Amino acid sequence: MDHPRCPAAHPQDPTPCGGPVAVSVLDATGAGAEGCEHHGARLLASLDRGRVYPLPDAPPSAAVRVFTAADTIRPFCWVDGPRAKSSQLSRAENRAREGR
Template sequence: MARCPAALPTDHTPCAGPAAVLDADNAGADGCEHHAARLLAVLDRGRVFALPHAPAGAAHRVFKAAAPQQERLHRLADAIVTSPATPC
């Protein structure tokens, strides 16, 4: 099954609906709300906009869904950077 272009290569979850959002500069990928939220969570200063055929509120839902993921990812990044080195 084809997946939306916003799905990260390591994300094997299925798409949730049709492509509904893209980034602000048209330089990113159209994506379903599920994968767009996951992609937004890992982007630095990413923004989303609803495509013309998107359901009302699509970009807002993606933004809200990405926020909790961003917080977890930043905490994980801080833990990796600040943890003492361990031997392999």
């Protein structure tokens, strides 16, 4: 790999970082990783009850952008295959299925 990626990038996710490390994404137990907005959103989408916080030098609204993007991203979106179970769909897709 030519360029190191942020700590939030999953080893199987082939996408490059989308800017500087700007957010901290935490799981339900408080464990987490710092990452760029792109990988932060992909990580947050893959967590149940995850949270995102801006780092002190983050661009304005970085955490809001990550939270908003994660809503439409499927968990582990780099994994191919059919997706029919609610746990395999984005939060937005699940809301649409439920008519909300």
